[in-house]
Amino acid sequence: MQGVKTILNFFKKIISSVRNETEPVAAKNKIYSRAEHNISRSMISESALKVLYRLQREGFEAYLVGGCVRDLLLGREPKDFDVVTNADPDQVRKVFRNCRLIGRRFRLAHVHFGREIIEVATFRGAGEEQSDKQVLNNEGRLLRDNVYGTIEEDVWRRDFSVNALYYNIKDFSVVDFVGGMADHKAGILRLIGDPEMRFREDPVRMLRAVRFAVKLGFKLDSDCEKAIHNDAQLLASIPSARLYDEALKLFLSGYALQTFEMLRHYGLFQVLFPSTENSLAIEENGFPRLLLIKALENSDNRIAEGKTVTAYFLWAAFLWESVQILAKEKMKRGEVEYVAYQDAASEIIARQIKSTALPRHISMAMREVWNMQPKFNARIGSKPSRLIGHPRFRAGYDFLLLRSETGGADPELAAWWTRYQNASENEQRKMTQPPRNSQNNKSGRKRSYHRKPKDSAPKTES
Ligand code: ATP
Ligand code: MG
Numbered sequence: 001m002q003g004v005k006t007i008l009n010f011f012k013k014i015i016s017s018v019r020n021e022t023e024p025v026a027a028k029n030k031i032y033s034r035a036e037h038n039i040s041r042s043m044i045s046e047s048a049l050k051v052l053y054r055l056q057r058e059g060f061e062a063y064l065v066g067g068c069v070r071d072l073l074l075g076r077e078p079k080d081f082d083v084v085t086n087a088d089p090d091q092v093r094k095v096f097r098n099c100r101l102i103g104r105r106f107r108l109a110h111v112h113f114g115r116e117i118i119e120v121a122t123f124r125g126a127g128e129e130q131s132d133k134q135v136l137n138n139e140g141r142l143l144r145d146n147v148y149g150t151i152e153e154d155v156w157r158r159d160f161s162v163n164a165l166y167y168n169i170k171d172f173s174v175v176d177f178v179g180g181m182a183d184h185k186a187g188i189l190r191l192i193g194d195p196e197m198r199f200r201e202d203p204v205r206m207l208r209a210v211r212f213a214v215k216l217g218f219k220l221d222s223d224c225e226k227a228i229h230n231d232a233q234l235l236a237s238i239p240s241a242r243l244y245d246e247a248l249k250l251f252l253s254g255y256a257l258q259t260f261e262m263l264r265h266y267g268l269f270q271v272l273f274p275s276t277e278n279s280l281a282i283e284e285n286g287f288p289r290l291l292l293i294k295a296l297e298n299s300d301n302r303i304a305e306g307k308t309v310t311a312y313f314l315w316a317a318f319l320w321e322s323v324q325i326l327a328k329e330k331m332k333r334g335e336v337e338y339v340a341y342q343d344a345a346s347e348i349i350a351r352q353i354k355s356t357a358l359p360r361h362i363s364m365a366m367r368e369v370w371n372m373q374p375k376f377n378a379r380i381g382s383k384p385s386r387l388i389g390h391p392r393f394r395a396g397y398d399f400l401l402l403r404s405e406t407g408g409a410d411p412e413l414a415a416w417w418t419r420y421q422n423a424s425e426n427e428q429r430k431m432t433q434p435p436r437n438s439q440n441n442k443s444g445r446k447r448s449y450h451r452k453p454k455d456s457a458p459k460t461e462s
Helices: 002-022 046-057 067-073 089-095 128-133 151-157 180-186 195-201 204-216 222-237 240-251 256-265 274-281 287-304 311-332 337-355 360-375 383-388 393-405 411-422 425-431 442-450
Strands: 030-032 062-065 082-085 099-102 108-113 116-122 134-136 142-145 165-168 173-176
Touching (some): 062 067, 067 165, 067 180, 173 180, 204 222, 240 337, 274 337, 287 393, 311 337, 337 360, 360 393
Antiparallel strands (some): 030 173, 099 108, 108 116, 165 173
């Protein structure tokens, strides 16, 4: 028994020495005093300051860390403020009444101030003695990581050096263990430790690399770039629900177009949207690509103007061409048009949710936008006024505009719908009157104006 233990310890030591190759145990830090950086307390949210001071008063260490420090150094307003401390979650809970503990993989405290939430994490640890609490899968991915430690250990759990700067409430200094400040000044995203290993631990870091590079205008360092080129496929092992969350951050943050180009450059886009990637490869006269690019561009412009953007509209644009291609194949095989489009939409959505899960309300809304497209062709009688009352009319119409701007629909049709929306009731009635000669045709159209719609199923109209 003792022999087995000795052998086990021997292997544990080897594993630990490999793991720590790039993780010095006693990291040497550099401290930037208040005079050496530009973060002032007036830039920090009052709630975050309250949390920091309160922890400090209770005798704990308390720092801001991560994206907020990085953004404050750039003079930007952070999205949120993350706090780290040496207090464990239960101790944090005792300090704040307005506090809830969350998280399974790593327990965190959320301190609530009205609608604002300050996330408080305990320093994450590492090392041999806790390795039974850290679980890696056979590809080296970190599955569970519930180990507390010191700030010197916490730093090695973070992804990029610029995300690993700690703002110390005690003396308002910035503590830097990994050259994050120099990288920040040089505009470089550098992974802490060996990029291949860090991406294997968590392949989502590859998406984060792209997101931050685009958002901050930083460059990826060359080792990080190489590793992404090699390891892009690792992303396929990530649960689709997490990939959907990441994809939302990637495409709804105001830099969708650049993000799309960069993801494609690194071979990451095809993991997120395999059908779209295929449809891009068989583009005709550049149309599919144009539609998607225009959708991404519009979305970025809307965000810049302070307007809202929706995931379903973008996802509808991502997958539109794939649906068209598949529906046409089905029609060649003899399916009638309406059925072919419905089946194609279902199939493409079913394929997509294997990569990025889609909440049901999103996939339903996408289908509504798609289904509305053939309905725009019906301009006579009561159908236009019914269509305009559809809860997703605006999105459907915007999609029609997108198609018309990129060669997929008649611009005259889109212009008609623009006029129709702005017209008075009287004008609208005139616009939807049948041409004179068909008014004489009593048996045909006229009766159909008064017919109740059988159902709301979309039909391809001419
Ligand atoms: P954002 O501006 O998008 O909030 P952020 O850097 O704050 O950017 P978060 O997802 O809020 O990103 O994470 C906060 C911090 O936690 C990061 O700055 C990083 O230090 C660490 N972190 C988050 N996700 C990971 C990850 N997958 N691997 C390693 N460290 C991570
Ligand atoms: Mg953040």
